[in-house]
Amino acid sequence: MKQTDGVEVYSSNHHSQSAALGGSDNSLSLDSESKPTDTKALTAALIAVLTLLLAAADKAAKAANTGARITTAPGTNLLSISEFLFSPKTLRSVVNPIIADMQAEYFEALAASRRYKAIWVCARGYWSLVKAVGLYSLLRTVAEVWRKVSM
Numbered sequence: 001m002k003q004t005d006g007v008e009v010y011s012s013n014h015h016s017q018s019a020a021l022g023g024s025d026n027s028l029s030l031d032s033e034s035k036p037t038d039t040k041a042l043t044a045a046l047i048a049v050l051t052l053l054l055a056a057a058d059k060a061a062k063a064a065n066t067g068a069r070i071t072t073a074p075g076t077n078l079l080s081i082s083e084f085l086f087s088p089k090t091l092r093s094v095v096n097p098i099i100a101d102m103q104a105e106y107f108e109a110l111a112a113s114r115r116y117k118a119i120w121v122c123a124r125g126y127w128s129l130v131k132a133v134g135l136y137s138l139l140r141t142v143a144e145v146w147r148k149v150s151m
Contacts, residue, residue: 073107074122074125075099075103075129078099078129079095090133093136094136098125098132101125102121102126
């Protein structure tokens with residue numbers, strides 16, 4: 001018999017196991033010959049499982065308080081602004097590939113526990129987007145002027 005956090009787990013030589021909340025005479029038999037039909041036993045087993053799950057969740061919550069947090073991916077807000085400012089064609093051909101590459105490199109750096117590289121990837125990605133959109137706009141303007149002058 002093992003007792004963990006007020007939950008007792010019984011084990012016998014006949015490969016049957018039962019679980020009961022500490023101090024209760026109700027138990028759930030899980031051997032192959034009998035079928036659990038007692039409602040009190042099922043309730044006790046369910047409470048035992050839920051108690052273990054809550055204890056595990058509490059441990060995970062305490063471990064998560066080490067400073068880790070969930071944030072949005074870099075470039076998410078920039079993509080929203082770009083969708084407002086640029087045409088769908090510009091988004092498909094210029095903005096989306098740059099932001100997708102930046103996010104992929106950012107997550108690779110975080111997976112390798114390289115925080116400063118992740119910061120550098122964000123800065124480089126934002127600058128690449130500014131350069132690409134500026135160059136794209138400049139070339140498009142030059143092409144429009146060329147067409148009007150050529151006519």
